[in-house]
Amino acid sequence: MHEIHVGKDLREHNREIARENREKLKGRGIVALNLMSAPGAGKTSLLVSTIPHLKDKYNLGVIEGDLQTSRDAERIKELGIDVYQIQTGGVCHLDASMVHSAMHELDLAAIDLLFIENVGNLVCPAEFDLGEDGRVMLLSITEGDDKPKKYPLMFAESRLLILNKIDLLNHVDFDISRAKREALDINPRLEILELSCRTGDGIDEWISWIDRFYSESGGA
Amino acid sequence: MHEIHVGKDLREHNREIARENREKLKGRGIVALNLMSAPGAGKTSLLVSTIPHLKDKYNLGVIEGDLQTSRDAERIKELGIDVYQIQTGGVCHLDASMVHSAMHELDLAAIDLLFIENVGNLVCPAEFDLGEDGRVMLLSITEGDDKPKKYPLMFAESRLLILNKIDLLNHVDFDISRAKREALDINPRLEILELSCRTGDGIDEWISWIDRFYSESGGA
Numbered sequence: 001m002h003e004i005h006v007g008k009d010l011r012e013h014n015r016e017i018a019r020e021n022r023e024k025l026k027g028r029g030i031v032a033l034n035l036m037s038a039p040g041a042g043k044t045s046l047l048v049s050t051i052p053h054l055k056d057k058y059n060l061g062v063i064e065g066d067l068q069t070s071r072d073a074e075r076i077k078e079l080g081i082d083v084y085q086i087q088t089g090g091v092c093h094l095d096a097s098m099v100h101s102a103m104h105e106l107d108l109a110a111i112d113l114l115f116i117e118n119v120g121n122l123v124c125p126a127e128f129d130l131g132e133d134g135r136v137m138l139l140s141i142t143e144g145d146d147k148p149k150k151y152p153l154m155f156a157e158s159r160l161l162i163l164n165k166i167d168l169l170n171h172v173d174f175d176i177s178r179a180k181r182e183a184l185d186i187n188p189r190l191e192i193l194e195l196s197c198r199t200g201d202g203i204d205e206w207i208s209w210i211d212r213f214y215s216e217s218g219g220a
Numbered sequence: 221m222h223e224i225h226v227g228k229d230l231r232e233h234n235r236e237i238a239r240e241n242r243e244k245l246k247g248r249g250i251v252a253l254n255l256m257s258a259p260g261a262g263k264t265s266l267l268v269s270t271i272p273h274l275k276d277k278y279n280l281g282v283i284e285g286d287l288q289t290s291r292d293a294e295r296i297k298e299l300g301i302d303v304y305q306i307q308t309g310g311v312c313h314l315d316a317s318m319v320h321s322a323m324h325e326l327d328l329a330a331i332d333l334l335f336i337e338n339v340g341n342l343v344c345p346a347e348f349d350l351g352e353d354g355r356v357m358l359l360s361i362t363e364g365d366d367k368p369k370k371y372p373l374m375f376a377e378s379r380l381l382i383l384n385k386i387d388l389l390n391h392v393d394f395d396i397s398r399a400k401r402e403a404l405d406i407n408p409r410l411e412i413l414e415l416s417c418r419t420g421d422g423i424d425e426w427i428s429w430i431d432r433f434y435s436e437s438g439g440a
Contacts, residue, residue: 038258038259067371069369071366092341092343142388151287153310168392
C-alpha cells in the first residue's frame with residue numbers, strides 16, 4: 001500500500017492506536033509477536049507445531065487475522081488456546097484498531113504470550129504497527145530465494161526471519177545462502193532460522209528464540 | 221484493500237482509465253491477460269516456460285509489475301521479448317494508470333498478445349481492472365488447498381486457475397479435489413489447469429487455452 005491510498009491521518013491514527021495497544025499490553029506484562037508472511041507460507045501450521053511446546057510454560061493467546069473464514073482459529077482452538085478471529089472482510093492486513101477490538105474480547109489477565117497471525121500478504125501488513133513487541137516473518141522456500149529484494153519492507157521490519165518448509169529443499173531451486181545474504185543486506189540485524197513443521201527441524205531453535213525474546217521484552 | 225482506504229473517486233478513476241486501456245488495446249487488436257498470484261507462485265517462471273511455445277505464433281509483449289527490482293523483466297528480456305518493467309515503489313498491486321503509462325512505452329503496433337504480470341499478492345490486484353481481456357491466477361500447491369475460501373475475490377474474478385508446482389504433490393499435503401471444489405463453489409465458470417514448469421506437465425493444455433482465449437477475444 002502507498003501514500004496515495006493511505007493518507008497521513010489514517011497512518012497517524014494507526015500509530016496512536018498501536019501506542020495504546022502497546023501500553024495496555026506492557027501494563028499487563030504481555031509480550032506480543034506479530035507473525036507475517038505471504039499466503040500459505042505456514043503461519044498457522046507453525047503455531048500449531050509451536051503451541052504444544054509452549055503451553056506448559058506460558059499462558060498463550062492467539063489473534064487470527066483472515067479475510068474470510070475462521071478455519072485458522074479453529075485449528076488453534078482445538079489445542080485448547082484462547083483465540084480471537086478477526087475477519088477483515090477483504091482488508092489485506094491487520095491494523096491497530098482491529099487488534100484493539102480483539103484485545104477487548106480476550107481475557108488479557110490470563111495471557112502472558114500473545115501471537116497475532118496477520119493476513120497472508122508480503123506487502124501491506126509490514127506498514128501497520130499493531131502494538132506488538134516484535135515481528136516474525138516466514139518465507140517458505142517454495143516462494144523463491146529472490147523475495148527479500150522484491151519485498152524489502154517486511155524483511156526490514158522483522159526481528160526474525162523463518163525460512164520455512166525446509167524439508168522441500170531438494171525439490172525446489174532455492175539458494176539459502178543467497179536468500180540470507182539478500183535479507184541481511186536489507187536488515188543486518190535480522191535473525192534467521194531454518195524450519196520445517198513437517199519434520200520438526202528447527203522447532204527447538206524457534207522455541208529457544210521465543211524464550212529469549214520473551215525475557216528480553218520484559219515478560220514476567 | 222477496502223473502501224476505507226480506497227475511496228470511490230479513486231476506484232471510479234481506475235475504472236475510467238481501465239476503459240481507456242481496453243479501448244486502446246481492442247483498437248489495435250491486442251489481447252491482454254492479467255497474471256495474478258501470491259508471491260513466489262511462479263508467474264515469471266510460467267511466462268519463461270510459455271514464451272518459447274508462443275513466440276513463433278504471436279507477437280508478444282510483457283508488462284512486469286514489481287514493488288522493486290527489474291529481475292523478472294530481465295528474465296523475460298533474455299527471451300527476446302519486448303518487456304516493460306513497472307516498479308510500483310511499494311504499491312501492492314498494479315492499477316490501470318500504471319498500465320496506461322507502460323502502454324505508451326511499448327511498441328503496441330508490434331504486439332498482438334500482451335501478458336501483464338501483476339505484483340505478487342492474493343488480495344489487492346483482484347480489485348483493480350487494468351483493461352485486460354481476462355485474468356489468469358496461479359495457486360502454487362505449496363500454499364495449501366484452503367486458499368480459495370480464504371482469498372475468494374481473486375478466484376471469483378479469474379477466468380482460469382492454474383494449480384502450479386504440481387510436481388511437488390507427493391511432498392505436500394494438498395487435496396486437489398478439495399481445492400477445485402472450493403474454487404468452483406466461488407466461481408462455477410472458472411477453468412482449472414494443473415501445471416508444472418519443472419516437468420512441463422500441463423504446458424500444452426495452457427498453450428491450447430491461450431490459443432482458444434485469443435481467438436475468442438477477437439485476436440487477429
